[in-house]
Amino acid sequence: MLRLIGIGLSIDMLPLGNLKKILSCDEIVVDSYTSIWFPSAYLLTSLLIQLGKTVIIAPRNYLEGSEVKNLIKRALDKEVCILVTGDPLIATTHSSIITEALANNVEVEVVPAASIFNVSISLSCLQVYRFGKIVTVVSPKNGIVYEYPYDVIKMNRLQNLHTLLLLEIDVEKNYYMKPYEAIKILLDIQERREENIISLKDIAIILGDVLSCRQKIWILTIEEILRMQYEFLYNKLYTMIIPSRKLHPVEEECLNLIRKGKMSYLCAISEEELKKIAQLIYNQ
Incomplete structure (x- = not known):
């Protein structure tokens, strides 16, 4: 078997x-x-x-x-x-x-x-049935920029849906994409297309090292993510959610409380x- x-x-x-x-x-x-x-x-x-x-x-x-x-x-x-x-x-x-x-x-x-899918959605306080297509943001390879993640965000936002973004990892090369790297890639695509799907004032939910003892959740604007790169030095694995611009009142209230640090995760099982x-x- x-x-x-x-x-x-x-x-x-x-x-x-x-x-x-x-x-x-x-x-x-x-x-x-x-x-x-x-x-x-x-x-x-x-x-x-x-x-x-x-x-x-x-x-x-x-x-x-x-x-x-x-x-x-x-x-x-x-x-x-x-x-x-x-x-x-x-x-x-x-x-x-x-x-x-x-x-x-x-x-x-x-x-x-x-999996990272259901856990990220659960921790985000966003309603699961309001999530659209999921996509992975990857870094350019040999000068080729993979623009599909931007297309997914655009499609989801036009339908008032949230977007769960997985960020590229390569365990064997010890490469783990940081949130600000993903944002820069997406904004570069947007600038070339002369569109305005992602605004610097939009919020994003960032989840670092989910369900580990150093788990952290940030609710930041796109502008803050680009400015506060030092915030992302201590965690390794990141997942990011770009919410719909129109939030349900319950979602909005919950995100405001997370932003104030009202949600935590305490490790339960020791190695022993x-x-x-x-x-x-x-x-x-």
Whole structure:
């Protein structure tokens, strides 16, 4: 069997049922390149190794190249699990692995978990049914500017919808786009087009290192994001929301309270507690 198991965004969000299935695996492959798990994927990896599990830290070419075929072959006669930060299929390319496995008569199980999508929307105080298309902002490559994110914001704003923006990350190159970088890219596109979809007075919601012990939420104007670059030195992973210009009164009130620092997140599970929970499940 091949299992794709979501491990949530952090130690606090690793579901017990998912942990139990992980501990039943004969071979565990940890996706190390699509995102970061807080406090560290190596914490989970070392715990599994201490419990006698075979663990492979997989770079991109391991799960997207020829190695996938070997992994699927091994899943014919033993339980192989791929651990993915967040949800195993939302915003990842792992659906191709499922297709390949099923085509080779390998039984597949997908085990969902909380992803950056639902968590960001939940923390934003914005109404979920008022979100439009989601898009990732990426930096220019070889002089080519990817303008589609701007088009998505434009389309959503014309329909009075909020836009959830994922910011480019490259774990293997240790590159994590900052909010002000994303804003500069979008404003450059807007200037070339001579449009006015994004104003310097518009607000944006920025979520840093979501569900980690250093999680932070900012409600800032576009102008403030560009001016306060020092604010974004201490967090690593960022998600950004460009709200509709027309907010529901409840949304507006909630955002005003977040701006005043009325919402917080306190870490619940320590590393030692996770070890005790895992050992308890494993020894049953």
